[in-house]
Amino acid sequence: MSLVGDAADAPSAAARSRSLRLSNLTKEFAAFTAVKELDLEVPQGSFFALLGPSGCGKTTTLRMVAGLETPSSGTIHLGDTEVTYEKPYKRPVNTVFQNYALFPHLDVAENVAFGLKRRGVSNVKQQVGEMLELVELSSQAGKKPAQLSGGQQQRVALARALINKPEVLLLDEPLGALDLKLRRSMQLELKRIQTEVGITFVHVTHDQEEAMTMADTIAVMNAGEIEQMGAPDELYENPRTTFVANFLGQSNLIEADIQGRENGQVEVRVQGARASVPGDRAHSDSGSGWLGIRPEKVLIAQTGEPIDAPGDVITGGHVTDVSFVGVSTQYTVKMQWGQELMVFEQNTGSRAMLPVGTQVDVSWHPEYAFLLDASQDVSAGIEED
Numbered sequence: 001m002s003l004v005g006d007a008a009d010a011p012s013a014a015a016r017s018r019s020l021r022l023s024n025l026t027k028e029f030a031a032f033t034a035v036k037e038l039d040l041e042v043p044q045g046s047f048f049a050l051l052g053p054s055g056c057g058k059t060t061t062l063r064m065v066a067g068l069e070t071p072s073s074g075t076i077h078l079g080d081t082e083v084t085y086e087k088p089y090k091r092p093v094n095t096v097f098q099n100y101a102l103f104p105h106l107d108v109a110e111n112v113a114f115g116l117k118r119r120g121v122s123n124v125k126q127q128v129g130e131m132l133e134l135v136e137l138s139s140q141a142g143k144k145p146a147q148l149s150g151g152q153q154q155r156v157a158l159a160r161a162l163i164n165k166p167e168v169l170l171l172d173e174p175l176g177a178l179d180l181k182l183r184r185s186m187q188l189e190l191k192r193i194q195t196e197v198g199i200t201f202v203h204v205t206h207d208q209e210e211a212m213t214m215a216d217t218i219a220v221m222n223a224g225e226i227e228q229m230g231a232p233d234e235l236y237e238n239p240r241t242t243f244v245a246n247f248l249g250q251s252n253l254i255e256a257d258i259q260g261r262e263n264g265q266v267e268v269r270v271q272g273a274r275a276s277v278p279g280d281r282a283h284s285d286s287g288s289g290w291l292g293i294r295p296e297k298v299l300i301a302q303t304g305e306p307i308d309a310p311g312d313v314i315t316g317g318h319v320t321d322v323s324f325v326g327v328s329t330q331y332t333v334k335m336q337w338g339q340e341l342m343v344f345e346q347n348t349g350s351r352a353m354l355p356v357g358t359q360v361d362v363s364w365h366p367e368y369a370f371l372l373d374a375s376q377d378v379s380a381g382i383e384e385d
Contacts, residue, residue, distance in 0.1 A: 018079030019043050020065065020168055020200060025074035027060050034060040036224040038074070042202060042217075044167075047194050049203045049211035052221035053247070053383060058204045061221075062170050065202065066095050078167060094161035095170040098177055100153050102145040102160075108132070109141040112159045131159040134193060151182045155189070162197060171203040175210060187213045208248050212236070220244050222381070236294075238281050242372055245292050246381030252298065252341045253378050256291040256371070258284060266371055271337050275312035281370040288374035295342035297368040300331060303359040311365035317341070319358045329353055333360055 020042040027035040035057040042048040050058040063069040065076060067088035076084045083091050102111050109128050116124045132138045135155040145153055154174060161169055174190075175183045191214045194201045205211050211218050212232040219229040220243070228235055228244045239245040242253060256268040256275070266282035268275050270291055277291065301307040303315065320340065321332035324347075331343040331354065341362060354360065 017044060018167060020202070021077040023075045023077070025061070025064060025076065026072045027064060027069060028072040034224055038226065040219055040226060040229065042200060044200055045198050046216045047191065047201045047203065047214055049205060049215035049218045050221055051205055051208065051211040051218050053206055056221040057224040058221050059172060062172055062202065062204045065168070066093055066170055067091050092167040093170060094164055094166040095172060096157050096161050096174050098173040100157040102153060102156055104145055107142050107144055108137060108156050111145065111156055112163055114160060115164045127163055131163045134196065135159045150178050151186050154178065154186060158193065162199070166199065168200045168202060171201060173205055183210070190214055220248060238370055239292070240283050241380070242290060242376040242378055243381035245372065246379070247383070250295055250342060251292045252295060253290040253292050253372070254339065255374070256289050258286050258289050261285065265366070268371065270314065271335070273312065273314045275369065276366045277369045277371040278367055284371055284373040290372040290374055290376065290378060292370045292372060293364045293368060295330070296344040297364050298341065298343045299363045300333065300343045300345060300354070300360050302354060303361055307361060307363045310363040313361055313363040315361045317360045317362055319354050319356050319360060322353060322356055324353065333362060
């Protein structure tokens with residue numbers, strides 16, 4: 001593909017390190033501050049996701065990078081070049097929006113060629129052909145957007161943006177209009193295309209699965225600030241705040257009394273039972289804390305029966321709800337102190353489903369637990385239906 005070749009051959013050594021840097025970036029509106037002193041760096045060639053609920057500031061951040069919003073303070077750099085106040089058309093940045101914004105009177109090839117023709121670029125037909133091949137739409141070149149599926153329209157919008165060879169491609173909820181099955185297939189397509197072209201993708205989404213499927217790095221935003229940033233598995237397995245623990249998947253957060261550190265572990269007492277947390281997953285050292293464990297990491301067995309490979313055990317629960325979801329059975333277990341825990345058990349066929357009312361014990365391996373400061377809101381990050 002010429003896009004891949006040009007991107008690899010043209011830049012100098014300095015250009016190859018042109019990361020996107022936001023420094024102390026703030027955006028204030030009349031009634032509120034949408035983005036608060038944001039600092040982050042997106043390495044060149046990476047797939048980066050800004051993840052958070054509606055109103056957290058992620059789209060405002062994207063619009064500032066695109067030049068569609070002017071920051072109240074702070075700077076935006078691409079490598080050593082500051083672009084904070086550059087006009088949108090002067091930035092080496094393109095945006096793909098949720099509504100695609102295709103021209104209905106132009107066919108697919110004409111939509112993709114639009115930007116090149118406006119700039120008077122030569123050899124447009126060859127570049128359009130290569131781009132349509134990249135997004136697997138060569139056979140649809142002569143069709144109008146209305147004749148395409150939602151996923152095909154999304155790929156046309158992507159091709160139209162990529163053909164301009166931006167340094168950074170911004171994606172603003174690009175899959176939000178697609179149904180679930182198509183959205184999942186397009187997640188894989190987007191990742192394939194990003195890997196092939198090697199351009200920096202910055203993807204804004206509220207969908208946790210979408211971010212975790214595609215991104216190399218995720219920044220979880222809340223109320224205009226970054227709660228935590230890192231690789232998807234790092235954020236999921238070792239959240240540092242209750243917001244991240246609840247927003248990125250689901251978590252059981254149980255009140256615990258912290259006993260202290262010993263041999264690289266933090267020992268706690270949970271409703272009369274002892275438990276431990278690895279030192280690098282414990283983000284509080286004294287007083288009270290929230291002991292966290294993901295539902296799929298919790299083991300469950302009927303009271304009196306052995307738990308497979310038990311770890312820290314809490315007894316005295318009973319099943320209050322059972323949901324069969326194909327690959328797993330999801331249990332709600334009410335414990336003796338009144339809290340309901342979620343347990344997701346893979347359906348291996350090793351035993352029958354436990355019915356509502358069954359008396360059960362629960363357990364988890366200490367290495368899967370995490371510990372958060374009790375001063376944090378235990379319900380932060382939980383999205384209401």
